Amino acid sequence: MSDCNDADQALRYRRRMQRKKEIVDAAIARADQTKGLLLVLTGNGKGKSSSAFGMVARALGHGMRAAVAQFIKGRSDTGEEAFFRQHANIVWHVLGEGFTWDTQNLERDTETARRGWAVVQNMLRDPQLDLIVLDELTYPLKYGWLDIAAVLEDLQNRPSMQHVVITGRAAPQALCELADTVTEMHDVKHAYRSGVMAQKGIDL
């Protein structure tokens, strides 16, 4: 009796997976385009920058060339920077001067962001660069240090096969509309709120 039930269950499972495979195969067959993607990783939850650096690792693993531009952040002691700087196919720019609540100077923050964007504009004109990460770019947009229309125009005019990943909370609507892939990290829980400081290897 139990053997019959097992056989029945196995058959039902196989049929279900066959149907699922047909649906998955059809969806894969429909996705036949190749292009440089614009990805936005936003939201309050942890995982935006670390996801972007995961894509950098993937790209470098394929022999592609990558660039990282970090807005806001002024520190150069992160594990990701130490690790990726050892790689020949990556350029790394720390373009920030620290958090807005530390600088407390609108004119200076604006100037820093504009200088940073000039560096990024050169990257966006370089077809040799396969993947660009613009870490925390959402803040210069949110605070108006950079003109969003001009930034979107530069992004649209980049080489057609170049991928760009933008991270940061509160991504502007217009940026999300232009993007091909948008992920919102949802904050369910964070150790920081239980009093745990940023941990090496996890947070920096």
Ligand code: ATP
């Ligand atoms: P990560 O770099 O770990 O992927 P992130 O890019 O999503 O994080 P940021 O907003 O850039 O997040 O914040 C960077 C730092 O703040 C990291 O140390 C991260 O662990 C921490 N952090 C992220 N989300 C939260 C949160 N909801 N509460 C407290 N700290 C957070």
Ligand code: MG
């Ligand atoms: Mg981040």
